Amino acid sequence: xxxxxxxxxxxxxxxxxxxxxxxxxxxxxxxxxxxxxxxxxxxxxxxxxxxxxxxxxxxxxxxxxxxxxxxxxxxxxxxxxxxxxxxxxxxxxxxxxxxxxxxxxxxxxxxxxxxxxxxxxxxxxxxxxxxxxxxxxxxxxxxxxxxxxxxxx
DNA sequence: GCCAACGTTGGC
DNA sequence: GCCAACGTTGGC
Numbered sequence: 001x002x003x004x005x006x007x008x009x010x011x012x013x014x015x016x017x018x019x020x021x022x023x024x025x026x027x028x029x030x031x032x033x034x035x036x037x038x039x040x041x042x043x044x045x046x047x048x049x050x051x052x053x054x055x056x057x058x059x060x061x062x063x064x065x066x067x068x069x070x071x072x073x074x075x076x077x078x079x080x081x082x083x084x085x086x087x088x089x090x091x092x093x094x095x096x097x098x099x100x101x102x103x104x105x106x107x108x109x110x111x112x113x114x115x116x117x118x119x120x121x122x123x124x125x126x127x128x129x130x131x132x133x134x135x136x137x138x139x140x141x142x143x144x145x146x147x148x149x150x151x152x153x
Numbered sequence: 154g155c156c157a158a159c160g161t162t163g164g165c
Numbered sequence: 166g167c168c169a170a171c172g173t174t175g176g177c
Contacts, residue, residue, distance in 0.1 A: 007174095007175090009175090033160075034160090035160095055174085055175060055176085056174075056175050056176080060175085060176070060177095114176075132158085132174080132175065132176080133158070133159060133160075133173085133174055133175075135174090
């Protein structure tokens, strides 16, 4: 089982929204970055654990945990003309973008802020600490445990 | 709302 | 295939 971090803008889709969704589950659609796509399509497996991170908002940081409940399949919004995520170059035979399903698991006792993550020297690998545009990123077991410990303080 | 970082596009 | 221009992300 591997660990991941997914970013979301809470104004668009928050941890609360996930918790209140049918079956507390959502399709994680709309990822349009190749590096993130490759993680989704090639590496993220059923049962993997996901930290949900709120970006572009007042309280930026990790807020909760979700579980991957369906492995990668084509993102249907790429074929939908009415969607913001429509991609004219994607075909059903050769999809360009993929999704997984994630299910709410838990809320952290407290938000682990980006600031506190950056300030923690024990978090050594997390991509967030450096350049931050990637919306889906791997998390090492050590970094995962560090963040969970920070949430428990 | 600003702006730095960085990904993507397109001309050559 | 390079790289400048442009667009987007995301923290502040």
